[in-house]
Amino acid sequence: AQSVTQLGSHVSVSEGALVLLRCNYSSSVPPYLFWYVQYPNQGLQLLLKYTTGATLVKGINGFEAEFKKSETSFHLTKPSAHMSDAAEYFCAVTDYSSASKIIFGSGTRLSIRP
Amino acid sequence: EAGVTQSPTHLIKTRGQQATLRCSPISGHTSVYWYQQALGLGLQFLLWYDEGEERNRGNFPPRFSGRQFPNYSSELNVNALELEDSALYLCASSLLRQVNTGELFFGEGSRLTVL
Numbered sequence: 645a646q647s648v649t650q651l652g653s654h655v656s657v658s659e660g661a662l663v664l665l666r667c668n669y670s671s672s673v674p675p676y677l678f679w680y681v682q683y684p685n686q687g688l689q690l691l692l693k694y695t696t697g698a699t700l701v702k703g704i705n706g707f708e709a710e711f712k713k714s715e716t717s718f719h720l721t722k723p724s725a726h727m728s729d730a731a732e733y734f735c736a737v738t739d740y741s742s743a744s745k746i747i748f749g750s751g752t753r754l755s756i757r758p
Numbered sequence: 759e760a761g762v763t764q765s766p767t768h769l770i771k772t773r774g775q776q777a778t779l780r781c782s783p784i785s786g787h788t789s790v791y792w793y794q795q796a797l798g799l800g801l802q803f804l805l806w807y808d809e810g811e812e813r814n815r816g817n818f819p820p821r822f823s824g825r826q827f828p829n830y831s832s833e834l835n836v837n838a839l840e841l842e843d844s845a846l847y848l849c850a851s852s853l854l855r856q857v858n859t860g861e862l863f864f865g866e867g868s869r870l871t872v873l
Contacts, residue, residue: 678861687762687848687864688801734801743814744791744803746862751800 646671646739650749658757663707663722665752667735670716677718678736679709680748688734694718705729730756760785762865764849770871771839779834779868783851789813790832791852791862792824796845804847807832836870844872 651666669675676695680688692703699711705728709720718735735749763782771777783790792804803816807826815822821837830851836843846869850862 680864685866687866688850688862689864690861693861742803743816744806748801 645741646675646737646747648735648737648747648749650733650735650752652752653750654753654755656755656757657725659727660724663720663725663729663754665720665733665735665754667709667718667720667749668716669718669735669737671737671739676738677709677711678746679703679707679718679720680734680736682732682734682751684731691720691733725754725756727756727758730754762849762851762863764847764865764868766868767866768869768871770873772873773839773841775839777836777839777843777870779836779847779849779870781832781834781849781851781865783830783832783849784863787851787853787863788830789852790826790830791850792832792834793848793850794818794845795848795867796842799845801848805834839872841872844870846870 647670649668678693679691681691682688692701694701694711702708707722709718711718732751732753734751737747739747765780789808791806794802794804805815805824806813810826824834826832846867848864848867850864852862
C-alpha cells in the first residue's frame with residue numbers, strides 16, 4: 645500500500661521568497677501524483693497533477709512540481725511567494741489497493757510573512 | 759457549471775444526537791466521496807458511493823453511514839454523536855473513470871460541532 649509523507653506540518657516564508665513544500669511517497673511503482681490546496685474555510689481544489697510524460701508539471705497560480713522517481717518525491721515549488729498563497733497544501737497519490745483509491749498526506753500549512 | 763455543493767454549511771448538535779449532511783455532485787459525476795477533516799488529523803476517508811452503491815468505506819464505526827440517490831446526490835448520517843465527531847466534512851465528486859486518476863472535485867464542506 646502507498647503512503648504519503650509531507651515533511652513539515654507548517655512552513656513559513658517571507659513574501660517574495662521561494663516556496664518549497666516537500667512530498668514523498670512510498671511505492672516503487674510510479675503512481676499518479678497530485679497537489680491540492682485548501683484556502684481558509686474552503687474545500688480542496690486541484691493545484692496540479694502528474695500522470696505520465698514530462699516530470700516537471702506546472703499548475704495554477706505559478707506553482708510547479710517535479711516528479712523524481714529515483715527519490716520517490718513530488719515537491720511543490722513557487723519562485724516567489726504571495727500573501728494570497730497562504731493556505732493548506734495536500735499531496736496525494738493514487739493507491740488502487742486502498743479503499744479510497746487516493747491517499748492524502750497530512751497537509752502542510754503555508755504562512756506568508758509580509 | 760455548478761460545482762459540488764454541500765449543506766448545511768454549519769451544524770451544531772449535542773452528544774447523542776444525529777446529524778445529516780448533504781452533497782450534490784457536479785452534473786454528470788456519478789461518484790461521491792465523503793471525508794472527515796478533524797483539527798490536526800488531515801483528511802480521513804469515510805465513504806465512497808457510485809451509481810447508488812457503496813463502493814468502499816474507511817475505518818469508521820457503523821454509526822457513520824450514508825446513501826446515494828438516483829440523481830447521484832448523497833447524504834451522510836452520523837448517529838449517536840460524540841464530541842470527537844466535531845470536524846469539517848468534505849464531499850467530493852468525480853466521474854468513475856476519473857477515480858483511478860485520483861482527480862476529485864471538492865465542495866466547501868459542512869462544519870459539524872458537537873457540544
